[in-house]
Amino acid sequence: MSNILEIKNLYKYFGGIRAIDNLSMQVRENSLTALIGPNGCGKSTLFNVISGVLKADSGSIKFNGTELIGLQPNEINHLGLSRTFQDTKLFQNLTVVENMMLPPKHQKGEKLINIFKSKEKVDEMETELLDKALDILDLLEIRHMGYEYTKNLSGGQSKLVDLARILMSDPKMLLLDEPTAGVNPALTEKLFQKIFEMKNKLNLTVMIIEHDMDVIMRDEVDYVFVSNLGNIVAQGIPKEVQKNKDVIEAYLGK
């Protein structure tokens, strides 16, 4: 299998603080990769740099052979790389369906002229998108909340809607930032099963950030990166990593 995401010598400084320090990593296509590390070790910064929210100081990030550094977040999304945020950033005053109908690319209704000139085509596309949204909600078994305002949802439901939302843009790769943070522990397992299911059904590459190591040490995870102080300190399949001394040190402190 080829590498879908290649990061080489990436640096990102905040003033004097090294958030990402000479980081290099590769993610294989159709794999489920986890990035773990203690809080504040630059995991979310890495996602922010990959998705174009923050600008890297130097280095290179290649997605499917395209250089991502210097691209706008929207352009990166159009290449098929989609992400979630740690604090599930749903559009609070919009319904679930509206939330989901935003991400699809090349919508007819995105051009101002179209909504006046070719209203039928826009409506046609809207119906298509709505069907698609409802199908995805069916897959995740949350169709009944389709017309709910997202501000009325619970933490776990929000995480599922978030997942549903990024699936709408037909991504090739998902970056999930702590998909189980703030979720009832009993439901964490269920949520992970949904993610695995999605990944297999839709042929996705998935990369997950977690700070809780136990959550990630399971058979479905193909590869694990352990990050500390802005760098990768260990990598391998979950069982190898679990035994690694550096990892234990990173987690338990000096």
Add this chain to the structure above:
Amino acid sequence: MSKLSINKILDPIRIDYKIASSISFAIMILFTFAIKNTLLAIILNAIALVYIYIQNDQNYTEKTVNNIKLLATVTNFLLAFIILKDTPYSLFMVEALLFIVFYTLLALSLNVGNGLTGIVNFGVVAQVTVGAVVTGLLSVRGMPIFFAFIWGILGAAIFSGLIAMTTLRLKDDYFAIVSITIGEIFRQFLNTEPSLRARPGSNKLTTPGILDIPQPLAGFYNSTLINIAFFDWMNYRLFLGFIGAFIVLIALLIVNVIYYSPYGRLLKSIREDELVTNVYGKEVFKYKVIIMMISGLIAGAGGAMLAWIFLVITPENFLPLTTFFAWTAFIIGGRGNNKGMIVGSIIFVLLQRASRLLDNADSLFMRGLNSFVKFANPEAPSVSISYLQLIVVGAVLILFLRFSPRGMLPEEAYRPEIRGKKLPRAGSQAKSVQTEELDNNAQTNNKGDNNL
């Protein structure tokens, strides 16, 4: 059985509302013609209107309630308009109509910019200035009024687009400060630039301002309408109000199309979270620039309206106070609700101008106030009612922000049904999706994650 069918017939307008508004109309008509006390009639009618507003029934969707409120407010205003036709208050009502049109345009412009897209635009008056000055200057220099108007609104749109391109990347509050500053710079230009002074036929003016601005369709009105008996009660000011109402209608239609389209959904997501919208593949900046241009277009039309209302524009017409008034109408009406802009402007203008009816130095209220002021400051000049107006407006705005931040007509939920399309329903839940049902869902869902 019979009860059910009546309800069905009356649906979706609730019977209470119908009764309440009929009573209010009846009272008003009664008092006007029987007792000949129009002021009392208006006050009683206002009480009935307040009753309509505080009604709250879960069985009706937000949209229905909003429509009733809009209907009640507009019909009451028009009714008062007709009833007061031959009274000394008719002039007041005509002027009120003109300013309602003006502030509806401004509030609508804010609704596109802020209510829909979340841009904090404190420079409405700058957009208005461009619209008014370009329309005024061109028509004074001899361009046909219609084309001057088109250039005016286009100028305001282009100007807004340029401002947006350079400053919209800033934090919200910085943009607010910059936009209010640009309005002030424009006012200074108007004050000092000789090229921005004009009157028909002469170019040398020593005082700032554009004088004798021609009004739209004045010739048509004078030659045609004045001869038709049906229009005998009409004067040109009123006719101008209708022209303005027509412009409002067009603006409202355009904004409504944007509002209930995928484009509007995109803009709402920008309002909710700019970053996420950008990360999900939308070029936020581009949309914000376009929306500022549309908001400039509408505010520019408001500017042209202002030029026609006053016939003369001077720098004093473009104080930052106008921006604040527009925000007040916008907040009262309800952010994010186009219909609300009409209601908000009606309430705001009546609130601001109704106190003029009290402006009688001999009235008990004014005498009391004056003696109180004289007690505190023996040298004080007699109190002008305009200060009280502004205090009331400021207080109402703050009270709205605190107790009813969603305004008179709150933003409505998006339902694809709005666009007349029936949706495939979830298999398990064949019932129609209604607000109250969703609310129930929400309540049960919030109890725990078990529904997941």
Add this chain to the structure above:
Amino acid sequence: MDKTETEMPSSISRIIDKYKDFIKTKDASVIFYGLLVFLLVITIIGFRSQNLTFNITLLIFASLYIAAIYLCISLGLSMTYKLLDFANFAHAEYFIIGAYTAIMWNMINDYRDPVFMDIFIVIVLGFIAAGLVAILGDILVFKPLRKLNSSSETLMISSIGWGIIIRNVVSVFFGAGVVYFRWVETKNIRIKSVRVGGADFSTSVVYGLNVEYLIAILVTIFMVIALFYVLAKTKMGKALRATSDNISLAESSGIKTDRMINITWFIGGGLAGVSGVLFGLSSPIFPTSGFIYLLPAFAVVVLGGIGSLKGSVVAAVIIAFSQNLSVSYLSWLEGPLDRSGLIAYQRVLPFVILIIVILIKPQGLYGGDLDE
């Protein structure tokens, strides 16, 4: 999905980004020095035409006076902006409260000729009155909105409303017309000055310096030093700084943040009130005179960096001097450009500085990096 459509190029934002990068990087200095050279050339042309003149002493004192007024308003504005994270458009109205308090003192004393002591009484009274109104504003308007977790946008709009209420309550009691503080007479101190420019290039002239200017400058210097001392050395000052840095952190470490917010309002409003008094000593007062100083005060706050008092001091001096210098240039340029009334644009200069600063360096001179 329609795949035939090409990827949307984000052309506009790309261009804007490039243009912003251009300004932010080394080229910013090119622009800066270019501007300097341009000014120099203009100055030389002006001197050669013998119409551009500067009265050095007048320039210094008039600028320091305006800087003092700007600074007193903007210190409080900067403090509350940093602490509560919204731009308070009502801040300039506290200036009015101070000015009219002075007028009230005049009235209460039956317009006897104020003695020198009166000025200090009036300053203290102005401080207290304006500070109390600022606290009242927080209690009535801003605190309830903060409790509702309102956005900064809501707070800004309500602050405009609050400002309008204050301004018009003042108008009810004093009318919209001009009122004066009955200071005996304008006293002048005659000092020597040099006029640069003109036929002889440098002439010695005598300049009558208003005592009020001197008082304003000295009082402001005293107050700024006192404020810096309080913030740096006292326990309360440290608590204030901690609160404005991170309100939730301060709260968790046992600081009574509500009290600190009230103190900040009191000091901030009070300083604006004092500037009103100082302004009223030498100039006529009317209810909208506060609003005139609002936007220049924002210019000072933004140029100095929000929350940086040191920055505000520097920025006030820079803006006041450039505004006064521009008067000389503009009045000279009226000749060659064959225009009258050009001098009115000196009022616009702070606005232009404000916009340029926000576009090029939004964090201001001494502000932290806003990106983080």
